Amino acid sequence: MRDRLLHLDVDTPALLLDLTTLEQNIARMAEFARASGIALRPHAKTHKSAEIAKLQMQAGAIGICCAKLSEAERLADSGVTALLITSSIVGRQKLARLARLYEQLPDLMVVADSPDVIVAIGSNMPRLPRDLPILVDVDVGLHRSGVVGVEAACNLAQTIERTAGLRFAGIQGYAGHVQQICRYSERCEEANAPAGELRSIVEALAKRGIACPIVTGGGTGTHDIDAQFGIYSDLQVGSYVFMDVEYLNIEYSQSGTGRFQPSLFVISQVVSASQPDHVTIDAGSKSLSFDGPMPRVVAPDGSRLKYELYGDEFGKVGPLSESDRLRLGDKVLLLTPHCDPTVNLHDRYVCVRNSEIVAEWEIQARGCAA
DSSP, X not given: OTGGGGGOOOOSSEEEEEHHHHHHHHHHHHHHHHHHTOEEOOBTTTTOOHHXXXXXXXXXXXXXXXXXXXHHHHHHXXXXXXXXXXXXXXXXXXXXXXXXXXXXXXXXXXXXXXXHHHHHHHHHSOOOSSOEEEEEEBOSXXXXXXXXXXXXXXXXXXXXXXXXXXXEEEEEEOOTTTTTOSSHHHHHHHHHHHHHHHHHHHHHHHHTTOOOOEEEEOOGGGHHHHTTSSOOSEEOOOGGGTOOHHHHTSOSSTTSOOSOOOOEEEEEEEEEOOSSSOEEESOSTTTSOOSSSOOEEEETTTTTOEEEEXXXXXXXXXXXXXXXXXXXXXXXXXXXXXXXXXXXXXXXXXXXXXXXXXXEEEOTTTTOOO
């Protein structure tokens, strides 16, 4: 199947999306969630695409997460409206943009991890018939953001409740440090602490008479583990739609097997074949992310050929023998090493089905750092 993709008439390097596998991954996660009695709030930071977000919503997702305000703006412009921005909004310009988005989207939610953020949001939001839902962002071990401790989380929830125009909607706890622990048993053990912290906060809030309808977090690496704790209302799964070298390197069960298959690749071609033991292809650090493992060659002969970075524009593929010599213009298919930042390097997905190009999808939220 993947060798057939090498014959596509596509300019390189390009981001290749296998629609059949993408749809299967979306359906399998949706089926898992329904069977487990848990909701999905997939994270768009992975795909940055309104088309994919809409497929997730059609499969039953209750909303879409965005890492940045700019991602939410781009998706909203493309008709995706049930959005949760998962990082705090700070700064005069961003607060003004948030106010405009709040007027546009009745289903918008944001997070906060300090009273100062709450005060700033409350002071800058327009007065509408509805209150803006705020989730308390909780540090469950990643230490990137979030309030620390049960008392701080409860106090912040009360601050939200006391602020005009705002409404406490729940808590968020993203255990990013757990998602890619290789051994399944170790990942199960490490996922206990974040879930326990969130449970303690929900119980403490209840003692103060504060309901906590949303407890959101988790991810692709712990989706099946988190669903068993009975504390999460929904999961912020992201990379399951594509899978990549990082996520395929971990065990997804005691047997090591998982529900999801790779759907995203970078297709490149040989631009120099002058060396006897390797070729140079046109996919380097401007086409692939290198904040993790190396890309994996999946065609041709993906079990043996290896990729090495050769610069901003180029990669090295080898070792070669006389029997499998690659020639100028031959295509090479690579599995993305880390899908999120790799997607961010491209303008569009080249969508394929049954080894034929059927569409091109704009990546609306690429480059959204603000």
